[in-house]
Amino acid sequence: MASQIVDLIGSADRSMVPPQLSAKVPQVVRFENVGLRYGMGAEILRDITFAIEPQSFQFLTGPSGAGKTTLLRLILLALKPTRGFIKLFERDVTTLRKGEITAIRRRIGVVFQDFRLLDHLTTYENVALPLRVMGRGETTYRAEVVELLRWVGLGERMHVLPPVLSGGEKQRAAIARALIVRPELLLADEPTGNVDPHLARRLLRLFIELHKSGTSVVIATHDLGLMDQFEGARRLVLGDGRLHIYD
Amino acid sequence: MMTETADTLEPSVEALPARLKRDMPLVPASSIAGRALIIVIAIMTFLAALTAGAAMLIAGASQGWRESVSREITVQVRPTPGRDLEAEAQKAADIVGAVPEVAEARVFTKAESEHLLEPWLGTGLDLGELPVPRLIVVKLKEGAPPPDLPALRKALVDKVPGVSLDDHRQWLARLGVMANTIVVVAAVIFALVIIAMAFAVAFATRGAMAGNREIIDVLHFVGAEDRYIASEFRRHFLRLGLEGGGLGAALAIATFMLAGAVSSWWAATPSGDQLEALFGSFLLNWRGYAVIAFIGASIGMVTGSMSRAIVFRHLHNLS
Ligand SMILES: Nc1ncnc2c1ncn2[C@@H]1O[C@H](COP(=O)(O)OP(=O)(O)O)[C@@H](O)[C@H]1O
Ligand SMILES: [Mg+2]
Numbered sequence: 216m217a218s219q220i221v222d223l224i225g226s227a228d229r230s231m232v233p234p235q236l237s238a239k240v241p242q243v244v245r246f247e248n249v250g251l252r253y254g255m256g257a258e259i260l261r262d263i264t265f266a267i268e269p270q271s272f273q274f275l276t277g278p279s280g281a282g283k284t285t286l287l288r289l290i291l292l293a294l295k296p297t298r299g300f301i302k303l304f305e306r307d308v309t310t311l312r313k314g315e316i317t318a319i320r321r322r323i324g325v326v327f328q329d330f331r332l333l334d335h336l337t338t339y340e341n342v343a344l345p346l347r348v349m350g351r352g353e354t355t356y357r358a359e360v361v362e363l364l365r366w367v368g369l370g371e372r373m374h375v376l377p378p379v380l381s382g383g384e385k386q387r388a389a390i391a392r393a394l395i396v397r398p399e400l401l402l403a404d405e406p407t408g409n410v411d412p413h414l415a416r417r418l419l420r421l422f423i424e425l426h427k428s429g430t431s432v433v434i435a436t437h438d439l440g441l442m443d444q445f446e447g448a449r450r451l452v453l454g455d456g457r458l459h460i461y462d
Numbered sequence: 463m464m465t466e467t468a469d470t471l472e473p474s475v476e477a478l479p480a481r482l483k484r485d486m487p488l489v490p491a492s493s494i495a496g497r498a499l500i501i502v503i504a505i506m507t508f509l510a511a512l513t514a515g516a517a518m519l520i521a522g523a524s525q526g527w528r529e530s531v532s533r534e535i536t537v538q539v540r541p542t543p544g545r546d547l548e549a550e551a552q553k554a555a556d557i558v559g560a561v562p563e564v565a566e567a568r569v570f571t572k573a574e575s576e577h578l579l580e581p582w583l584g585t586g587l588d589l590g591e592l593p594v595p596r597l598i599v600v601k602l603k604e605g606a607p608p609p610d611l612p613a614l615r616k617a618l619v620d621k622v623p624g625v626s627l628d629d630h631r632q633w634l635a636r637l638g639v640m641a642n643t644i645v646v647v648a649a650v651i652f653a654l655v656i657i658a659m660a661f662a663v664a665f666a667t668r669g670a671m672a673g674n675r676e677i678i679d680v681l682h683f684v685g686a687e688d689r690y691i692a693s694e695f696r697r698h699f700l701r702l703g704l705e706g707g708g709l710g711a712a713l714a715i716a717t718f719m720l721a722g723a724v725s726s727w728w729a730a731t732p733s734g735d736q737l738e739a740l741f742g743s744f745l746l747n748w749r750g751y752a753v754i755a756f757i758g759a760s761i762g763m764v765t766g767s768m769s770r771a772i773v774f775r776h777l778h779n780l781s
Contacts, residue, residue, distance in 0.1 A: 291683065313688065313778070321685035331680050335490040344488075348686035353485065392684070 241305045243267045243400050243431045244290055249299030251285060259285050261456040263299070267400070267433065272426040274442050275435040277453030283435040284328060286453065287402050290433075291325060292316055304399075321349065324393030324430075326403040330385045332377040332392075338384075339364065339373040342391045360395060367391045367421070382409035390418065394425065401425060404435045412440070419444055488694045489677060494670045496698070499662065500706040506659040507710025507761050508717075510652050511754040515718050517648035518750045524641035531630055531637075535611075537567075537598040540624035551596040554622045558600050563609040570597040659761070660768060663699065667769040670695060671776060678777070688777040696770035703765025711758025718746045718754075 244267040251260040259282045267273065275283050288294045289301065292308060301308045303319055311319070324345075332341045340347075342364055346356040364370055367387040377385055386409055393401060403422065407415035419434075419441060426432045433451075436442065442450065450461040537558060539551045551569045559567040570578070575594055602608070611629055618625045671678065681691050722745040746754075 293683075317682075317685055317687050320683060325683055331676070331683075333488070333677055333680060335492075336486050336488075340486060344680075345684040347488075348681060348684055348690055350690070396685075 240269060242302070243269055243271075243304060245300075245302040246289075247300040249289065249296045249301060251282075251289065251294065252297050258297070258456055260289075260453075260458075263458045265451060265458055265460060267431050269399070269431055270426070270429050271449065272423070272432045272445070272447075273434070273449040273451055274445075275433055275451045275453070276437060276439075276442065279437055281453040282456065283437075283453060284404055287325075287404055287433070287435055290400075290402060291323065292319070321345070321396060322399045324396060324398030324401045326386075326389045326393045326401075326406050328404040328408065330377075330389040332380075332385060332388055334377050337374050337376060338369055338380065338388050341377065341388055342369075342395055344392060345396045356395075363391050363395055383411070383414050386410055386414075386418070390421065397428075398430060400431045400433070402433050402435075405437075406434060407436065407438055407441055415441055416444060487697060488681065488691075489670070489674050489698060491698060493673045494698055494702070495666060496702050499666045499702050500709070502662045503659060503703060503706025503761065503765065504709040504713070506655050506662070507707045507758055508713045509710075510655045510659075510761070511711055511714030511757050512717065513648045513651045513655065514757060515714060515746055515750055515754060517645050517652075518753065519746065520641055520644050520648075522747075524637060528634055528637060532634055533602045533604065534630065535600040535602065536628045536630070537600060537618065538595050538626045538628070539598070539622060540595045540626075541593045542624040545623070547596055550622050550624070551598060554618055554625055555598045557618055557621060558598065558614065561609050561614060563603055563606045564600055565603045566601045568599050568601075570599065572596075656761075660764075663703070663765050663768050664772055667695065667699065667772045668776075670698070670769075671773060688774055691777060692770045692774040695773045696766045699769035700762065700766025704759070704762030707758040707761035707765070710761070711754050714754050714758075715751055718750070722746065 244265075246263050246265050249260060249263040250258050252258045263286070275286060277283055285294065289296060290303070292303070292311075304322065306315070306319070332338075333344070336344070339360060343353070343356055343360045346360070347353070361370075361373070364373055367390065369384060369387055369391065372380060372384055372388075377388065380388060386406060390403070390406065393403070401422070406422070407418055410418065415438070422432050422434060423445060442448065452459045452461065535558075537554055539547065539554050541547045542550075555567045555569050558564055575596060578597075579594065608629075611627070615627045618627060678691055681694075726745070
């Protein structure tokens with residue numbers, strides 16, 4: 216399994232499947248006229264309509280405070296829209312039962328802006344967490360986790376608790392935790408916000424490899440330099456609560 | 463510094479690090495006010511076990527008492543002018559002794575009767591001149607059904623004037639009511655203690671959930687079911703409950719053992735006799751100790767299941 220991940224992500228010659236435009240292809244995410252306000256405040260997001268296709272790659276961008284994190288939280292089902300319609304993996308999210316929400320979350324990998332690593336668990340345990348909560352035995356995933364940790368350059372930091380890790384190391388641990396289940400959709404919130412430009416470039420490469428292996432990737436960032444490194448990527452730009460799409 | 467991604471792609475799974483920590487609880491033990499909860503549970507278990515043990519002692523003593531007393535009947539023959547009390551008493555004893563259910567009917571001798579009255583009248587009195595009634599102590603056969611008392615009473619009254627028969631029924635009934643009241647009071651105290659403890663566990667669980675909000679969120683995002691998260695909490699609370707329940711039960715057992723030892727030492731003294739007559743000895747039998755151990759263990763289990771249920775319900779209502 217681990218070698219599969221690494222093989223898939225690593226094989227450069229794997230041909231990228233072109234985004235399908237046919238309506239028959241099941242979409243990963245679909246928003247229709249979605250609006251959101253926090254409490255009684257003004258609408259942060261207004262009439263948001265877009266879709267995320269399988270095996271696609273997009274940057275979600277816009278100035279700080281534009282609502283990028285909020286949009287990702289809507290996809291994660293951590294927020295309910297105040298109006299509009301959201302579909303995840305072709306399911307209307309308002310009809311999902313508790314168990315189905317869990318099942319959908321297992322198909323999504325998330326890298327939070329503030330990492331959200333559990334401070335009392337080692338790096339190894341943090342990265343293994345999604346497999347552990349599925350009820351898998353530790354021996355069944357050990358090799359897989361260790362291999363991924365080595366691959367993101369944390370092989371020597373396995374025993375360490377997150378508070379001891381540097382910003383870049385935490386970033387990579389958070390990314391490894393999102394990748395370990397080979398998600399169909401990867402959401403990353405400012406994944407290069409805490410690292411130097413060199414590491415940022417390497418992390419972007421990692422996401423691109425993941426995308427080539429078949430995962431839909433959404434990277435929220437306001438780093439224009441980062442986006443310039445992948446010219447072909449789709450851009451979803453938030454401004455004044457509205458979304459503008461540049462394919 | 464990290465090397466280029468492509469360079470590290472070589473499959474390089476060597477032997478895994480030996481000291482890899484891999485089974486830390488997902489909810490850290492330090493985030494739960496564990497020691498305080500153990501102490502509360504231990505005290506509550508101790509009180510509950512003490513109440514239950516005391517109730518068992520009293521129920522047991524009153525049972526034994528009632529059994530021995532209900533196997534006795536007292537016949538009283540009052541002196542009537544112009545009749546020989548001695549002969550009358552013997553006649554009554556013979557009539558009672560003829561009943562098949564009766565094991566023994568013994569007339570208290572004059573001397574014995576005087577001895578009985580000593581505490582009230584003092585020693586050295588000649589009671590010969592006083593009209594002191596004579597008592598016949600009737601012991602019933604063990605395990606036999608009670609005799610037909612109205613018939614026996616009628617037969618006695620017909621033959622022996624001034625006779626009365628007391629089967630202690632009223633007295634037994636009062637004793638039974640008293641013992642039952644004590645047991646009911648004990649059950650109420652027991653229930654109150656358990657309810658108070660349940661509240662303590664509920665507060666502690668809520669506190670633990672609030673303190674681990676972030677962890678619960680992360681567990682949800684990585685795909686943990688509510689059931690799974692709830693059992694992570696149960697792990698801790700089961701352990702705390704078993705420790706507290708075990709400690710409380712052990713203290714209660716030690717207390718009863720000590721009380722038993724003290725009372726058997728005391729039994730050797732004259733006043734101890736009376737105490738023992740009233741309460742039996744303070745010795746709890748093995749069933750009593752087993753009940754206390756069972757209370758301790760159940761409290762541990764219930765603590766675990768209860769916090770699991772609270773967490774599960776709370777998470778369920780959250781969505
Ligand atoms: N929990 C919240 N309650 C109220 N307002 C919020 C909350 N989270 C974000 N906001 C507001 O919503 C807007 C968008 O925030 P966010 O989605 O974090 O933007 P971005 O990630 O693009 O910087 C901001 O004005 C922010 O102040
Ligand atoms: Mg943000």
